[in-house]
Amino acid sequence: MTTPSDPPTARSGPRAEHVVPARTLLATAAALLALTALTVAASRLDLGAVNAVVALAIACAKASIVALFFMHLLYERRFPRVILVASALFAALFVAFVVFDTTQYQPDLRAREAQAPPPAR
Amino acid sequence: MTAPALDRAVPAAPRPRFLAGHFEDLGAQTETAQLGIWLFLGSEILFFGGLFTAYGVYRANHLELFRYAHHFLDWRLGALNTVVLIGSSLSAAWSVRCAQLGQRRGLRATLLVTLLLAAAFMAVKYLEYSHKLHHGVGWGASCHPDAEILGELPAALRAVPVPARLGTFFAVYYLMTGLHGIHVLAGMGLYLWLLARARRGDFGPEYWAPVDTVALYWHLVDMIWIFLFPLFYLIG
Amino acid sequence: MIPAARAAEPAGAPAESYLAHGRGPRAWLLTLDHKRIGVMYLVVITLALLLGGVFALVLRLNLWRPGGGLVSNDTYNKLFTLHGAVMIFLFVIPGIPAALGNFVLPLQLGAKDVAFPRVNLLSFWLYAIGATLFVAVLAVGGVDTGWTLYPPYSLEDARGLGILLALAAVFVAGFSSILTGVNFIASIHRLRAPGMGWFDLPLFLWALYATGVIQIIATPVLGITAAMGFMDRLFHLGLFMPEYGGDPVLFQHFFWFYSHPAVYIMILPAMGIVSEVVSVFSRKPIFGYRYIAMSSIAIAVIGFFVWGHHMFVSGQSRWTNLVFSFLTLLVAIPSAIKTFNWLATMYKGAIDLRTPMVYVLSFFAIFGVGGLTGLFLGALATDVPLHDTYFVVAHFHFVMVGAVLTAFLAGLHYWWPKMTGRMYGEGMARLAAALVFVGFNVTFVPQFFAGVAGMPRRYATYAPAFLGWNRASTVGAFVLALGMGLALGGLLASLRSGRRAPANPWGAASLEWTTPSPPPHENFEATPRPTGPYDFTGLRRVSDEAGWIRVPAEAAP
Numbered sequence: 001m002t003t004p005s006d007p008p009t010a011r012s013g014p015r016a017e018h019v020v021p022a023r024t025l026l027a028t029a030a031a032l033l034a035l036t037a038l039t040v041a042a043s044r045l046d047l048g049a050v051n052a053v054v055a056l057a058i059a060c061a062k063a064s065i066v067a068l069f070f071m072h073l074l075y076e077r078r079f080p081r082v083i084l085v086a087s088a089l090f091a092a093l094f095v096a097f098v099v100f101d102t103t104q105y106q107p108d109l110r111a112r113e114a115q116a117p118p119p120a121r
Numbered sequence: 122m123t124a125p126a127l128d129r130a131v132p133a134a135p136r137p138r139f140l141a142g143h144f145e146d147l148g149a150q151t152e153t154a155q156l157g158i159w160l161f162l163g164s165e166i167l168f169f170g171g172l173f174t175a176y177g178v179y180r181a182n183h184l185e186l187f188r189y190a191h192h193f194l195d196w197r198l199g200a201l202n203t204v205v206l207i208g209s210s211l212s213a214a215w216s217v218r219c220a221q222l223g224q225r226r227g228l229r230a231t232l233l234v235t236l237l238l239a240a241a242f243m244a245v246k247y248l249e250y251s252h253k254l255h256h257g258v259g260w261g262a263s264c265h266p267d268a269e270i271l272g273e274l275p276a277a278l279r280a281v282p283v284p285a286r287l288g289t290f291f292a293v294y295y296l297m298t299g300l301h302g303i304h305v306l307a308g309m310g311l312y313l314w315l316l317a318r319a320r321r322g323d324f325g326p327e328y329w330a331p332v333d334t335v336a337l338y339w340h341l342v343d344m345i346w347i348f349l350f351p352l353f354y355l356i357g
Numbered sequence: 358m359i360p361a362a363r364a365a366e367p368a369g370a371p372a373e374s375y376l377a378h379g380r381g382p383r384a385w386l387l388t389l390d391h392k393r394i395g396v397m398y399l400v401v402i403t404l405a406l407l408l409g410g411v412f413a414l415v416l417r418l419n420l421w422r423p424g425g426g427l428v429s430n431d432t433y434n435k436l437f438t439l440h441g442a443v444m445i446f447l448f449v450i451p452g453i454p455a456a457l458g459n460f461v462l463p464l465q466l467g468a469k470d471v472a473f474p475r476v477n478l479l480s481f482w483l484y485a486i487g488a489t490l491f492v493a494v495l496a497v498g499g500v501d502t503g504w505t506l507y508p509p510y511s512l513e514d515a516r517g518l519g520i521l522l523a524l525a526a527v528f529v530a531g532f533s534s535i536l537t538g539v540n541f542i543a544s545i546h547r548l549r550a551p552g553m554g555w556f557d558l559p560l561f562l563w564a565l566y567a568t569g570v571i572q573i574i575a576t577p578v579l580g581i582t583a584a585m586g587f588m589d590r591l592f593h594l595g596l597f598m599p600e601y602g603g604d605p606v607l608f609q610h611f612f613w614f615y616s617h618p619a620v621y622i623m624i625l626p627a628m629g630i631v632s633e634v635v636s637v638f639s640r641k642p643i644f645g646y647r648y649i650a651m652s653s654i655a656i657a658v659i660g661f662f663v664w665g666h667h668m669f670v671s672g673q674s675r676w677t678n679l680v681f682s683f684l685t686l687l688v689a690i691p692s693a694i695k696t697f698n699w700l701a702t703m704y705k706g707a708i709d710l711r712t713p714m715v716y717v718l719s720f721f722a723i724f725g726v727g728g729l730t731g732l733f734l735g736a737l738a739t740d741v742p743l744h745d746t747y748f749v750v751a752h753f754h755f756v757m758v759g760a761v762l763t764a765f766l767a768g769l770h771y772w773w774p775k776m777t778g779r780m781y782g783e784g785m786a787r788l789a790a791a792l793v794f795v796g797f798n799v800t801f802v803p804q805f806f807a808g809v810a811g812m813p814r815r816y817a818t819y820a821p822a823f824l825g826w827n828r829a830s831t832v833g834a835f836v837l838a839l840g841m842g843l844a845l846g847g848l849l850a851s852l853r854s855g856r857r858a859p860a861n862p863w864g865a866a867s868l869e870w871t872t873p874s875p876p877p878h879e880n881f882e883a884t885p886r887p888t889g890p891y892d893f894t895g896l897r898r899v900s901d902e903a904g905w906i907r908v909p910a911e912a913a914p
Contacts (some may be wrong), residue, residue, distance in 0.1 A: 019221045029211040036203050043355035055351035063344045070214040071340045080159040087163035090574050091170030098610045099177040104674030106182055143469035153472050153547040160539040164577045171581035178607055261594035262601055286602040292594035
């Protein structure tokens with residue numbers, strides 16, 4: 001075992017750990033429950049295509065609240081936030097690109113299926 | 122040659138029990154553990170992201186199928202499970218707090234609550250799955266809903282013939298909720314482990330990193346469900 | 358560690374090397390020492406290379422005659438499938454990060470180990486299990502789908518157990534890769550020696566960092582693809598199989614979202630090695646350090662936006678084709694930046710033509726051709742006639758074999774003294790390097806021409822017009838195999854009879870060269886003080902036996 005020949009830098013050494021206040025935790029849970037009620041209520045209304053958008057927007061809000069407070073990202077260094085945002089962005093990129101492409105070639109696919117339907121099992 | 126002599130002159134403080142050999146102190150170890158779990162959670166987001174893509178593709182190209190099929194799912198059970206998971210996230214976050222503040226009893230209680238709520242989630246899931254499977258609503262080529270479960274659909278849908286691709290919807294449903302369920306089970310295992318260690322008195326204000334990293338994993342599981350719930354149970 | 362102080366230390370027992378620390382199988386198989394884990398990876402990776410190589414030689418022998426006939430056409434299909442799968446998943450993707458990176462990364466950081474040693478061990482065992490599953494595929498009769506495992510063909514019931522084992526192998530090996538990426542990124546963030554900032558990192562570490570990003574973001578998508586394919590085949594889910602309502606092109610999107618970034622997992626560490634070696638063996642600091650570092654990150658990021666260039670003729674929509682083609686051309690830019698910087702490093706340098714540098718010079722030639730031929734494939738109009746011809750085969754072998762394997766061999770020779778404490782024999786090693794270069798080119802250059810002339814890939818037989826190209830290629834393959842055999846043999850021979858290696862045989866400036874060869878169990882006797890990783894001032898060559906030492910500034914008159 002070695003002792004460092006330099007004084008500890010800011011990276012190592014004890015740091016004051018942030019303890020999330022009890023009130024914050026309870027408020028976060030309350031907000032999540034409220035948003036859950038909201039998303040259920042919104043789904044009861046028939047808004048056509050907007051339903052999906054509203055539902056996803058509320059889900060994103062809930063996820064952000066979980067990330068910021070329960071997962072203490074608000075109090076964290078910058079890099080964990082980068083990880084979360086980057087992963088979400090790459091996932092979104094994948095979803096968006098693939099959905100876009102499949103919707104674009106559906107007409108070709110339907111035309112072909114009409115001519116020669118795939119054998120049913 | 123004085124450098125080695127100086128090193129030996131400094132008395133070494135006793136090394137904390139759970140401090141690994143390649144870290145200088147527990148603070149560094151904790152921060153590194155947190156970074157590690159965040160990186161792993163990033164990979165989990167992409168892992169589920171593939172399934173969300175499958176959902177997106179099939180929904181975009183077969184909207185009427187999704188509009189029909191989602192009525193097989195009971196939104197009340199879904200909402201109940203959402204509330205259960207939110208509660209379990211609260212207790213998980215609270216358990217970290219208890220560990221950091223040295224509240225041993227609170228730690229054991231919150232860990233137990235998290236575990237029990239996770240179990241409740243799985244119980245509701247079991248109810249949902251068994252009801253469907255009992256009535257022939259399997260996945261893929263095994264999706265043949267019987268008259269009883271079709272009778273539970275809204276009147277407008279009962280008049281319509283069962284879509285040929287219903288099995289694909291349920292393939293995506295069972296895959297996504299099933300993979301999520303596997304993650305819940307894994308989380309339950311982790312919380313059992315934490316409970317055992319908490320009973321032994323391993324955790325305190327000096328050392329609580331495992332409680333935090335498992336809780337971070339658990340919150341991700343909650344986040345995934347936050348998206349699954351509206352996508353399957355709510356939007357028509 | 359100041360050399361003067363080291364020389365004046367009492368002649369007590371030096372710390373025992375990591376090779377001697379703990380004996381017996383359990384001390385290796387359950388080790389937490391990153392150096393031992395790296396060595397274990399190296400052994401399995403070499404076995405995978407040999408297995409994949411044997412498959413390749415059989416393939417090339419079958420292609421000696423236009424009518425084939427050495428093996429049945431069915432066996433041929435199984436052989437090229439397993440050749441691809443074994444080489445890609447068990448050699449090229451893990452190779453440099455797992456075998457060399459595991460060993461070198463903590464040493465270059467000045468750390469005692471990676472951030473999560475137990476996870477590192479888990480990574481190794483997952484890799485070993487994945488490798489076993491691939492071998493099991495052979496045992497149950499193989500798969501003949503091509504390494505890309507495209508449905509509908511691959512998920513038909515008639516494919517048997519082989520496809521299920523292959524998908525399982527891919528899934529398990531994928532998690533090994535993800536966990537390695539987590540470990541490396543966390544280590545680079547958190548375990549740097551005091552005084553080592555981000556822009557004091559050796560470029561090999563920047564490369565491993567960028568690789569880790571790809572491993573974490575891309576590999577999970579492969580995992581879920583394998584899982585979906587597995588379930589689709591078992592339960593007829595209707596995800597990818599049209600007869601059950603699925604979409605096979607969807608599989609391709611899923612597959613290539615990982616597999617394109619995967620090629621950057623392969624090449625980025627290779628480029629990292631090139632940066633290290635070209636600087637040391639030109640006796641010149643690397644030119645454009647920050648640009649090379651940033652270009653690694655740029656390649657990693659841009660690499661995620663181009664996967665559709667594998668799908669131009671798959672049925673992908675027109676707009677998607679256009680976007681992917683355009684973005685593909687962009688990814689050449691950071692690669693070009695690196696190449697120009699490397700060449701500028703050599704300019705007016707004192708070139709030391711030892712084996713690592715010979716491999717690196719080969720790399721420049723081969724990577725240049727490999728990268729440029731990618732442009733033909735990235736441009737839509739030229740890709741359409743070239744798709745699924747031998748042009749593609751030649752292109753990817755140029756970059757994956759020519760570039761990655763060459764860099765791997767460069768790195769292996771470069772770090773061999775550190776890992777084993779022995780110097781390999783230069784004469785034999787350089788001969789082997791020359792044979793590898795010649796053999797490689799004779800194997801794969803004819804394949805470009807065969808492809809342009811229209812020879813399709815993955816065929817056991819071919820039209821007689823392609824005879825000349827195929828025969829040349831087969832001869833080349835055996836020359837390449839000979840070269841690699843000599844290289845491997847030379848390294849193994851050095852374990853018995855090689856000269857004992859000094860701490861710094863090459864006069865390099867990164868931290869792994871400040872500790873003995875081989876390093877002690879805990880890597881360093883005291884926390885090292887980093888200099889710039891390409892700061893060669895003050896390094897003086899004492900002798901072959903003692904290598905190079907850093908002379909303190911005040912000692913100069």
